[in-house]
Amino acid sequence: MIEILTRTQLTRAKATGALVADILHTLKSRSVPGTNLLEIDRWAKEMIVEAGAQSCYVDYAPSFGRGPFGHYICTAVNDAVLHGRPHDYTLADGDLLTLDLAVLLDGVAADAAISFLVGDAKPPESVALISATERALAAGIAAAGPGARIGDISHAIGTVLSEAGYPVNTEFGGHGIGSTMHQDPHVANRGRPGRGYTLRPGLLLALEPWIMADTDELVTDQDGWTLRSATGCRTAHSEHTIAITDDGAEILTLPRHAQP
Template sequence: MIEILDPAQLPRARAVGALVATILQTAKARCQVGTNLLDIDAWTRSMIEDAGAESCYVDYAPSFGRGPFGHYICTSVNDAVLHGLPHDYAVVDGDLVTLDLAVSLDGVVADSAVSFVVGQGRPEDTAMITATREALAAGIAAARPGARVGDLSHAIGTVLRAAGYPVNTEFGGHGVGSTMHQDPHVPNDGRPGRGFKLRPGLLLALEPWVMADTATLVTDADGWTLRSATGARTAHSEHTVAITRDGAEVLTLPPAA
């Protein structure tokens, strides 16, 4: 299913995007050495409920998971990159953490993710996080009415490959609307000029992610957490954008300092 929002729905999309951005930045700021992943999940639940919003994850039970997910945010650490199931783990100095959050408010969903290092980082971690952010910026720059999904995928993949990272295209960006995961699928690499043609009112979650030395994923025994097959570190950046007549409006930008 592909949903196209009418102009009257765009303010609601902006509101939920701002909420997702605020929750992510608050959780990131509070995440320090010794923070437990279950505490991050509890903070997220409280912020969602205080806003009168709904989690997209608690009852989420797709075919690829061992659902329902049962938590409010994805917390992926080091070699975990996607769908990290919160569990009893206190982060240590140097951990590379990814927080991924999708929330529904007034019938519209926004989805975003951020990667960061807790405490003292390593140059290679910073470079990997930067590559996903730059790839995300390239995908957003390519998103405009009349562009094809393949144009966005190509822009993202070009940056990731130029930075030296293998690219997995099994999981990537996607449409959002009244639900979290919709068509079209937006792989993190592809051929320009191919795929669905973008039009105003389309919401897309673009999410470049990489693993340092492999494109192969393995799944934890929890049935959810996806890790690099080699144990290599990972990074993930994501924004929800609205296609407008003028291009792409980023809905999940962090609040101004």
């Protein structure tokens, strides 16, 4: 299903996006060496419930997972990149942490992810990974607008990632979003320009470039959810929810203090 939102729904989407971004910003500030992933999940739950919102993850049970996800946020560390299930792990200085959060508020969902280094250690290869996903995300957003094609976005993202020297997996990528978290169209992180669905005002997309340092192959953790790099290399993931407007694309998942 491809959903085109009304003006009223778009207003709600902006509120949901701001909530997601604010929660991620707060969790990033709290994620220091010694923080447990289960603490992060608990904090996410508290902030979601306090806002009168619902987690898109707790009851999430797609075909590729093992039963309901059962947690409020995805926490992926180092070689984990997608669907990181919170568990009893204490963060250490230099860990590369990805937080991925999707929330439903007033009937509209928003989805975003950030990768960052915990503590003071800044390994150059990890900094480069994160930077590549952020630049690819910016390129994808710049390629989005009314009349553009999904392939234009995929091509823009894939070009940045490939030119940075990283393999690109197309099994998981961006997606439509609206009254539910995952909708059509699929937005691969590599593609051909001029192909695919034509973007229309009112369409919401969650764009999410993610990479692994030296492989495009994923393996599933024993928890049945967490996806890791097949080689054990580090990974990074950046995501925003955007709305296609009459003259471009608007990022909905910016923290309120960062919004114009």
